[in-house]
Amino acid sequence: MAKVTLKQIAERAGVSINTVSLALRDMPNVNPDTRARICGIAAELGYYAHKSHRTPSKKLGLISTGAHLKDSYFYVAFQKLFLGMAYEHGYQMMVFDHEYWDRDPQALRRWLTESEISGVLILGDMEETLAANIVSCGLPVVAVGTRYHALRVCTYIEDNTEAAYQAVQHLYTHGCRKMGFIGDPMYSTAFGERYDGFRSALRRFGLPCDPQHLLLTPSADDADIPQTIGRALDQVDELPDAFFCANDYLGVGAAKALFLRGVSVPGEVSLVGVDNNPLGKMALPSLTSIDVHCRQQAELSIRKLISFVCGEEYDPLRFLVPTELVQGDSVKQA
Template sequence: MSTAPTVYDVAEQSGVSIATVSRVYRNPDSVRAQTRERVLAAARELGYVPSGNARGLASRSTGVLGLCFPDYSDPDAESEAEAGATGGGDEADDDAAMLYSDQIIRGMERAARRHGYALLIAASLKGGPESLVAKVAGRVDGFAVLARTVPTEELEVISRRQPVVMLAGPRETDHLDHLDHIEVANADGQRELTRHLIEDHGLRRLAYVGSAEESPDVEARFRGYVEACRAAGIEVGPEPDLRVGMMTQAEGARAADALLDRAGERPEALLFANDQMAVGALHTLERRGVRVPDDVAVTGFDGIALSRLVRPALTTVRQPMRRMGEEAVELLVRRLTGAHGGDPVSMMLPVSVVRRGSCGCGVAG
């Protein structure tokens, strides 16, 4: 691991100028075959690898796309592991569960590969001032950011110099940012799922569990719920029946308890703003001897792997996170190749309701 050889070394070794060495790599056809071979031989012998940094600096482009996401790793992973233990013996079940970020990464990686880009990924790690974004932004040709990872304002500054697409977050309404956005039809999905419960299963006493932290996703879902209820002539307040803090299984379990213990008639259906909570609720209900879906229907949102493994399998709304990753790359690439005008695009990806046992549709496993 001595000092790495550079173009100068290769040039000297093969008796040409550094310009020629560079050409051998950038544009082989512009160098006579014989010369080229000589250079390549020298490079091989010296163990020369072109410096991406120098290259990027000189050519003003890196061939790398980026992805920034928030640091929601470890807590989630653990709560999923805890859940998996239910299965009976398999520890480390979290290994099998794909997080959002994994899906998006996969989508982006595939698409990036197709276009000849590599992918740089980084989670925020509650970093200081320049931390995350600077790290990524400074090293890529363009990048995607999961909503609420870094202040929109900051992104906007950056988007003046390179393409930035925001994932799963709506355009700022007050501010009207100029970023590209790719969202998921949260409201549509929750509306459709709610409609299903009401019309197809004849349920009318519904309870919605949302989140205290304000997330546009969760708000949109609740909005869809409200719309479906109103459309069916069911009264609903402007707020979810319950708001929890973290949207974890533990909170979901607690929420189910709270809802069941409330005075008045027991709800016929518990709608949760995500799968994690719904799974937690499933546990609570089982413990209390409340049958699902006979006594009460339960639904989630997201379509995580776990939703299919629990019993009864969870009815939910699947988000196309992988596709979102792919679309993000396509969009970035288009921007980089100069397509599109200056106008920011917003893209809304459709979701699909997955009907499974927990709402009474029992079939699929």
């Protein structure tokens, strides 16, 4: 059989030889549809038959929503961790918007085979039907930071129930007896679990839950968090001793909203956030926060995915990563 050249593939695909070269080397600056078409033509012409000496594929896919891929606050940091850790383990990682996977599963399977992707990470919340479409492609899948109810998929997420308990316990030991919550429980799996965990922790400590102190409107992608929280605070007759905020971004926003209303943090109202993000450390006062150990989550999920790729039997367990309270200056002394 005559050797198939890049020129033949380029002429068949209607693109330049350089584009073919980039696509077959899995370089990032090629349109995914163009890459898939080129790989399909290469397979059809028998290009890969001449590549039998190649080492086994060491490529992984990272899939997330467009909003998460642009979220500089939290998810971009996770992406960098995944890319770096995959590289440390000898793997390349391709990043995709979830919308690319909303297509026929057979076409996806064919494209994955041609692209030599051997395993997939799903980052953050995603519609379960779309996640099921990804899982149906037959590759090992590990999800990070979410929960699926009908879909059996291996998942890593921080222990958000424990995070809420740690926050309430810390506030309780520092004299707080009236506590509120800031964040939209419907925004994400994590926010919902933190809210439920907060309500549960209040019951365990025998504390009241005043509906006025549950500011459930602000979400993490709100364009002006302090203003949104401020409007909610204006509807509260009497402020609580403390707020547990669904993440540090909301915690910093709450601190500003309270400051603009002449309320001292932590003198009058204490604040605890979640994530232990650098943003909270730079705030004045620095934010007491629950560390969700992003690096550990990334390392554990990468290792688990690679173990599945290397032949370990797939097990759709849900792993909870322990959390840890990190003290700042936003909680008053007992």
